[in-house]
Amino acid sequence: MTSAISVSGLVKTFGQTRALDGLDLSVDTGEVHGFLGPNGSGKSTTIRVLLGLLRADSGDVSLLGGHPWRDAVALHRRLAYVPGDVNLWPNLTGGEAIDLFGALRGGLDKRRRAELIERFQLDPSKKARTYSKGNRQKVAVVAAFASDVELYILDEPTSGLDPLMEAVFQECVREVKHEGRTVLLSSHIFSEVEALCDRVSIIRQGKTVEAGTLAELRHLTRTAISVETTHPITGLEEQAGVHDAQVDGSRAKFDVDSHELDHVLRYLTRFEVRTLTSAPPSLEELFMRHYGDELRENGVKTEAGVR
Amino acid sequence: MSDFTGTGRLVRLAIRRDRIQLPLWIAGTALFVPIVVASVRDRFPTEADRIEILRSAVGSPALLLFRTAPTGASEAAMIMFSFLTYAAVLAGFMSTLAVVRHTRQNEETGRSEMVGATIVGRHAGLTAALIVVAGANILLGALITLALIGYGQPAGGSVGAGAGIAAVGIVFAGFAAIAAQVTQTSRAANGIAAAAVGAAYVVRGLGDVLGEVRPDGYTMVSAWPTWLSPIGWVTEMRQYEGDRWWVLTLPLVTFAASVALAFALTARRDVGMGMIPTRPGPAKATPGLLSPLGLAWRLQRGTLLGWGIAMAAYGATVGSLSETVGDALEDNQGTADTITKLAGGSSADLMDAFFAAMMAIYGAMAAAYVVQALMRPRAEEAGGPAEAVLATGTGRLTWLASHLAVAVGGAALLLVVGGAATGLVAVLSGSGQGGGQVADLTGASLVQLPAALILAGVAVAAFGLLPRFAIGLAWSAFAISLIVGQLGELLGLPQAVRDISPFTHVPAVPAASATAGPLIALTVVAVAFGAAGLALFRRRDLAL
Numbered sequence: 026m027t028s029a030i031s032v033s034g035l036v037k038t039f040g041q042t043r044a045l046d047g048l049d050l051s052v053d054t055g056e057v058h059g060f061l062g063p064n065g066s067g068k069s070t071t072i073r074v075l076l077g078l079l080r081a082d083s084g085d086v087s088l089l090g091g092h093p094w095r096d097a098v099a100l101h102r103r104l105a106y107v108p109g110d111v112n113l114w115p116n117l118t119g120g121e122a123i124d125l126f127g128a129l130r131g132g133l134d135k136r137r138r139a140e141l142i143e144r145f146q147l148d149p150s151k152k153a154r155t156y157s158k159g160n161r162q163k164v165a166v167v168a169a170f171a172s173d174v175e176l177y178i179l180d181e182p183t184s185g186l187d188p189l190m191e192a193v194f195q196e197c198v199r200e201v202k203h204e205g206r207t208v209l210l211s212s213h214i215f216s217e218v219e220a221l222c223d224r225v226s227i228i229r230q231g232k233t234v235e236a237g238t239l240a241e242l243r244h245l246t247r248t249a250i251s252v253e254t255t256h257p258i259t260g261l262e263e264q265a266g267v268h269d270a271q272v273d274g275s276r277a278k279f280d281v282d283s284h285e286l287d288h289v290l291r292y293l294t295r296f297e298v299r300t301l302t303s304a305p306p307s308l309e310e311l312f313m314r315h316y317g318d319e320l321r322e323n324g325v326k327t328e329a330g331v332r
Numbered sequence: 333m334s335d336f337t338g339t340g341r342l343v344r345l346a347i348r349r350d351r352i353q354l355p356l357w358i359a360g361t362a363l364f365v366p367i368v369v370a371s372v373r374d375r376f377p378t379e380a381d382r383i384e385i386l387r388s389a390v391g392s393p394a395l396l397l398f399r400t401a402p403t404g405a406s407e408a409a410m411i412m413f414s415f416l417t418y419a420a421v422l423a424g425f426m427s428t429l430a431v432v433r434h435t436r437q438n439e440e441t442g443r444s445e446m447v448g449a450t451i452v453g454r455h456a457g458l459t460a461a462l463i464v465v466a467g468a469n470i471l472l473g474a475l476i477t478l479a480l481i482g483y484g485q486p487a488g489g490s491v492g493a494g495a496g497i498a499a500v501g502i503v504f505a506g507f508a509a510i511a512a513q514v515t516q517t518s519r520a521a522n523g524i525a526a527a528a529v530g531a532a533y534v535v536r537g538l539g540d541v542l543g544e545v546r547p548d549g550y551t552m553v554s555a556w557p558t559w560l561s562p563i564g565w566v567t568e569m570r571q572y573e574g575d576r577w578w579v580l581t582l583p584l585v586t587f588a589a590s591v592a593l594a595f596a597l598t599a600r601r602d603v604g605m606g607m608i609p610t611r612p613g614p615a616k617a618t619p620g621l622l623s624p625l626g627l628a629w630r631l632q633r634g635t636l637l638g639w640g641i642a643m644a645a646y647g648a649t650v651g652s653l654s655e656t657v658g659d660a661l662e663d664n665q666g667t668a669d670t671i672t673k674l675a676g677g678s679s680a681d682l683m684d685a686f687f688a689a690m691m692a693i694y695g696a697m698a699a700a701y702v703v704q705a706l707m708r709p710r711a712e713e714a715g716g717p718a719e720a721v722l723a724t725g726t727g728r729l730t731w732l733a734s735h736l737a738v739a740v741g742g743a744a745l746l747l748v749v750g751g752a753a754t755g756l757v758a759v760l761s762g763s764g765q766g767g768g769q770v771a772d773l774t775g776a777s778l779v780q781l782p783a784a785l786i787l788a789g790v791a792v793a794a795f796g797l798l799p800r801f802a803i804g805l806a807w808s809a810f811a812i813s814l815i816v817g818q819l820g821e822l823l824g825l826p827q828a829v830r831d832i833s834p835f836t837h838v839p840a841v842p843a844a845s846a847t848a849g850p851l852i853a854l855t856v857v858a859v860a861f862g863a864a865g866l867a868l869f870r871r872r873d874l875a876l
Contacts, residue, residue: 106723124617129724149615
């Protein structure tokens, strides 16, 4: 499988601030890649380096087989970008802005444009100054998906959209993925990333702290189990990989490391399991586990942090 | 909670935001006093000197238009003649920009929405802006008064000068408050308010030009148009020469009426909205928009249209004055010296010298337009759509060069409009020398283009090198060029200093012949600056 984006050891400083501190990112052609991290962790900076808007201090960056700074214009014809903060021209209408971005990108599918405007329920004849944040985002999203490109770089594209529009957006991403195009999706919305992404990269303070498929990442974390048995449960706390067990006679609630799951379930069967529910770790928990210590420092108690 | 709750806090916020900007305006304007005093003492030490220059001034429409009608030959009156209207214009711009900054700009950026959700009354924002701006003007007036008294001028007239200048600033603060209610963008509000200041200056000038010379031969009584202009009110106070204090009631009443109107408008509209509603536009773009150049033109055309109207009106005014000038020149030999001095001192034909002096003004207007137009890319970059545009197939050079092309083409067009309007009206009013004059004056106006190009080059270089300071750098370059180049002679600056301004090097066509050397040199320097700016912009990070 070829690589659409490949970044290794990327460093970018602004004066004293080290915004990116050896970041790695690898996005395969044809995949939807989730790009997660808290505010200020360097997601937008990474994307701007990929777009050649900022120049990397050091590190290797390759985008669609080219160099993002040197080959910027040629590469930009093959990608579409939705910025995190969509700014439009106040005196141009949304429709004009869509056509303009399309033309500057090298062409727009007119039928697709009309269809997307319909699906996103956008009024293209309104001046941009009258649009809400969500409507400005719709303009950028419509302009991006109406373009025939290989790569979509989307920086928190749905932060201003309502749940209905969020669903339309997810459909659009699935469609372009189906056509074999690549998507880099920076997002704060875990359900969105879980629903759409093949792989995710989690970054923190300008470094990649976790990368892989959701399944791989889940393996690194814990599953929450709630069980009821015929016989009273004993000795559960001593089993490897079991955490925070609350045993009440024949009922128990506990978390278990995913790689110890099989062994713990075998242990439970000796008490004759009557009901069992398990909650797989969510991406949110995964995320919280990486930032939990930060939150605890700030006095915030989180479920994931306690586990 | 009243409509004014929270005003005190907002005043402090506004002062905090303006802690550098307003003191610079105030100090910069007050700095005129020592410069002008020194210049007057150096060049016109005796009353006889002053009477001599004023005798020629009353016959010079150009001087009357740009300065004011002289009221006396005392040293103090000469100082007023030299700087009163300029200081009034500066106070006006300081006030309009500050009021819009703290009202409409807050609404446009959404800041006032956040502020409005706190314990703040409906009128608190506007009231706070007006208090801060009025305070700044009073401070400016006090500084000017103290400086004049410090230089030994009579106290009464000095207070009159400070109070008058402060009053003009306050009147324009009131106008800006109305403009900020009517429009939806701070750009448009600033445009309307600046146009009001410019119109006040020109209307006052017309009244002074049409005024009547008194029997003494060197003082004047202005005609009625002067009384229509807030800037005319300051000069009509006749500081040091009669001190007409009652004239101060005109700006104060006007200010009170403007503020009442602005408050009434605030109460009638929603936050963020203007009085002029936004209409829907086309759902599809026309093909003309769909290129970097098309976009730059679309973003710039409104500014160019405004300048074009101003240029045409100004050119027509100058053209219509040419007959009066011709008559005055026949009567008065002394005027000849003043005008030839303004025009570079190299002419036999005084009418041509007059036109050459006017062409220098057109050049300054074209340069101001170019600087304004080239700050648009910076606005697009800082919190604007440039990030998304430069992530498309549009290269950085293409993008910036498109704006540069519109700015340079626009400047050339403005000069053509100014020159042609002057010639056309001069010919139609019967004072011209036939149809050939339209072409001659258009050509003379275009000779100014290379000086405007230098400022275009400097603006692009500033944008490429130090984007965050580009706006300040470019406007400073313009202001220095203007003061040093256009007023250097009047201020008595040494030639070496005056040579740094591009305006100094433009041949005084039609009084002098258009020599290619300086024009080519100016153009080469301008291209070098522009090329450096483009190269620097291509190499730097976007300053988002």
